[in-house]
Amino acid sequence: MARVYNWQIRREMSYWYGESRPARQFAAVFDINKCIACQTCTLACKTTWTSGKGQEYMLWNNVESKPYGFYPLGWDVNLLDKLGPQRWSGGRFEGRTLFEAAEAGERVLGWRPEEIDYANPNVGEDDCAGAIENGAHLQVPHMAWFYYLARICNHCTYPGCLASCPRGSIYKRPEDGIVLVDQGRCRGYQECVKACPYKKVFFNPMTGTSEKCIACFPKLETGLQPQCFVNCIGKIRMAGWVSRPSEAREDNPIDYLVHVRKLALPLFPQWGLEPNVYYIPPIHAPRRYLEQMFGPGVEQAIDTYRKAHRDKDLAGLLELFGSTEKVVPRWKRKGELIFGQDEKGREIVRVPMTEPVVIRSRFDVAHGVVRTNCP
Amino acid sequence: MNAVLIRCGVVALLLLFAASCGGPPGAPPSEVIVARTADLPQGPADAAWRHAPVYRAELLLQDMVEPRLIEASTSLVSVRAMTDGSEIAFQLDWKDDTRDDLPSPGRFSDACAVQLPVGISADVPAPQMGEPGRAVEISFWRATWQASLDGRPDDIRAIHPGATVDHYPFEAAGLEPGSKDRAAMRARYSPARALGNVMEGPRERAVEDLLAEGPGSLTRAESQRSDGSGRRSDDGWQVMIRRPLSEALTANGRGQIAFAVWQGAAGEVGARKMRTGWVPIAIEEGS
Numbered sequence: 219m220a221r222v223y224n225w226q227i228r229r230e231m232s233y234w235y236g237e238s239r240p241a242r243q244f245a246a247v248f249d250i251n252k253c254i255a256c257q258t259c260t261l262a263c264k265t266t267w268t269s270g271k272g273q274e275y276m277l278w279n280n281v282e283s284k285p286y287g288f289y290p291l292g293w294d295v296n297l298l299d300k301l302g303p304q305r306w307s308g309g310r311f312e313g314r315t316l317f318e319a320a321e322a323g324e325r326v327l328g329w330r331p332e333e334i335d336y337a338n339p340n341v342g343e344d345d346c347a348g349a350i351e352n353g354a355h356l357q358v359p360h361m362a363w364f365y366y367l368a369r370i371c372n373h374c375t376y377p378g379c380l381a382s383c384p385r386g387s388i389y390k391r392p393e394d395g396i397v398l399v400d401q402g403r404c405r406g407y408q409e410c411v412k413a414c415p416y417k418k419v420f421f422n423p424m425t426g427t428s429e430k431c432i433a434c435f436p437k438l439e440t441g442l443q444p445q446c447f448v449n450c451i452g453k454i455r456m457a458g459w460v461s462r463p464s465e466a467r468e469d470n471p472i473d474y475l476v477h478v479r480k481l482a483l484p485l486f487p488q489w490g491l492e493p494n495v496y497y498i499p500p501i502h503a504p505r506r507y508l509e510q511m512f513g514p515g516v517e518q519a520i521d522t523y524r525k526a527h528r529d530k531d532l533a534g535l536l537e538l539f540g541s542t543e544k545v546v547p548r549w550k551r552k553g554e555l556i557f558g559q560d561e562k563g564r565e566i567v568r569v570p571m572t573e574p575v576v577i578r579s580r581f582d583v584a585h586g587v588v589r590t591n592c593p
Numbered sequence: 594m595n596a597v598l599i600r601c602g603v604v605a606l607l608l609l610f611a612a613s614c615g616g617p618p619g620a621p622p623s624e625v626i627v628a629r630t631a632d633l634p635q636g637p638a639d640a641a642w643r644h645a646p647v648y649r650a651e652l653l654l655q656d657m658v659e660p661r662l663i664e665a666s667t668s669l670v671s672v673r674a675m676t677d678g679s680e681i682a683f684q685l686d687w688k689d690d691t692r693d694d695l696p697s698p699g700r701f702s703d704a705c706a707v708q709l710p711v712g713i714s715a716d717v718p719a720p721q722m723g724e725p726g727r728a729v730e731i732s733f734w735r736a737t738w739q740a741s742l743d744g745r746p747d748d749i750r751a752i753h754p755g756a757t758v759d760h761y762p763f764e765a766a767g768l769e770p771g772s773k774d775r776a777a778m779r780a781r782y783s784p785a786r787a788l789g790n791v792m793e794g795p796r797e798r799a800v801e802d803l804l805a806e807g808p809g810s811l812t813r814a815e816s817q818r819s820d821g822s823g824r825r826s827d828d829g830w831q832v833m834i835r836r837p838l839s840e841a842l843t844a845n846g847r848g849q850i851a852f853a854v855w856q857g858a859a860g861e862v863g864a865r866k867m868r869t870g871w872v873p874i875a876i877e878e879g880s
Binding site for chain 2: 265267268269270271272273274275322323324325330331332333335336382384385386401402403404405406407408409411420421422423424425426427429
């Protein structure tokens with residue numbers, strides 16, 4: 219085991235390989251507050267990549283209702299249970315990561331789903347935590363709650379799947395940090411399925427190899443965002459590149475949300491994989507539950523999000539989500555306009571802070587008719 | 594004390610004697626003795642196997658490199674070997690309560706393998722998959738492959754009989770059955786097969802030739818020369834693996850060999866296996 223630095227837990231940790239960061243790291247921000255679980259992302263991915271034989275059960279992208287939704291069943295709670303209670307101290311994780319807690323003979327602490335655990339991808343959908351008593355009325359914060367958690371592979375800086383593969387069949391691309399299973403080399407040992415805590419590697423019984431989200435790299439290579447991003451009707455997602463905290467840039471949308479404003483948080487950072495999909499946490503769910511899932515930055519992130527409507531930079535940047543199919547590596551605000559730019563500062567897209575409202579007169583003079591709202 | 598030492602010394606001498614000449618008459622062979630034959634057996638249950646002596650190979654846990662096997666499973670594999678002068682055939686027979694030949698998430702296949710050093714040298718490479726620059730060649734049989742060869746359809750319903758499938762894009766009406774376009778569309782959703790890495794699905798052999806230069810380096814050999822078949826016995830598996838004689842066996846009539854067995858129900862796969870160290874192997878003397 220080597221010693222590597224994981225900025226999400228603010229300390230060095232043990233990992234199977236030495237620290238080797240890519241030239242740039244694929245990353246994403248998902249705004250949970252906007253997700254309605256329509257599963258358009260899920261279907262966009264499914265039709266693009268996993269419509270083959272043996273891929274029937276695979277969901278490289280899925281959306282589950284928390285706290286009772288899981289795919290596969292119990293993916294997070296099983297591991298939390300196995301790892302046992304751990305401790306953060308301030309922003310630093312003092313407990314054991316999955317690499318540090320590996321059992322004898324293993325490289326990573328993991329668990330192996332059984333076939334049946336994949337049988338109910340929509341288990342717990344829209345089930346809320348707690349009972350609604352007779353006569354209850356809506357309060358804020360909600361007395362019963364749930365939220366939608368959209369998930370893809372986190373293209374981790376320290377992937378559990380990569381560490382676990384005894385054959386070195388999994389690699390992290392040096393140019394963009396995307397984690398891939400070499401389909402020419404994999405022999406289907408399923409060690410990665412066991413080791414990935416997010417359970418985003420799937421065994422294909424018809425090819426005998428394991429497969430996973432590829433971050434739509436053929437699109438990314440041409441400057442386009444992945445399918446699950448551009449098909450999101452709620453515009454909850456933005457793809458881009460995340461820097462290390464010391465190299466964060468204010469004009470990089472992902473850096474701004476993750477490092478500068480600390481609004482978007484990693485999923486289960488305590489597991490030690492430095493995952494690269496960052497979530498704006500839901501504002502209405504219990505803090506303790508959210509802190510377990512997104513780490514100690516939850517309180518600050520929610521506070522920032524609640525005030526975002528008074529913050530033109532933040533509110534403006536969130537307007538860029540879903541505004542273009544292209545990856546937007548730079549951004550700036552000029553008055554009431556927000557610009558998405560390429561690396562050289564050339565404009566890709568511009569969006570207004572507020573969409574203009576147009577009110578049409580009741581009578582259409584040009585056509586000599588009264589306008590009505592038709593279904 | 595002295596008597597104990599003397600007794601130990603005598604036992605050691607006897608063991609040395611047994612190792613060097615195949616053991617005293619009547620004792621089980623301490624090396625794999627390859628019986629000569631004009632025609633190799635046709636399958637694992639061929640009656641001709643009774644002409645070959647049985648070597649009982651005790652299996653050890655692979656607990657040297659991660660991922661390791663922590664709990665021992667199969668303790669013994671019975672080995673017979675025969676040669677016709679150019680090829681060698683092995684019969685491996687071991688106990689296994691369950692048939693595990695379905696590939697699926699969280700399921701693993703029963704399997705076995707024989708391993709031989711590449712080339713001829715005075716000493717052998719590390720028994721655990723060889724070492725860098727000192728390769729081993731492996732003939733690997735897997736129960737899922739046997740099931741495919743024995744006729745299991747290349748269809749998810751053969752694995753999950755209750756499965757329903759709405760539609761596969763490569764079966765769209767616009768794509769003629771058997772057409773290039775249909776094949777291309779299908780390959781798009783099956784990258785491992787498109788790359789020729791057929792770990793499951795239709796295949797010509799249940800045995801694969803592999804090369805390794807240490808743990809984690811296993812590679813498919815360019816030339817596939819091994820063949821064989823397996824069948825469920827009353828209480829386990831009986832497998833025949835047939836391959837060309839190794840260089841050492843051809844030149845010297847002697848060499849080293851290792852065996853491995855995987856029990857799918859115990860989650861054994863890849864490095865998680867029961868295996869032997871190097872075992873001496875010799876072609877029986879005579880014409």
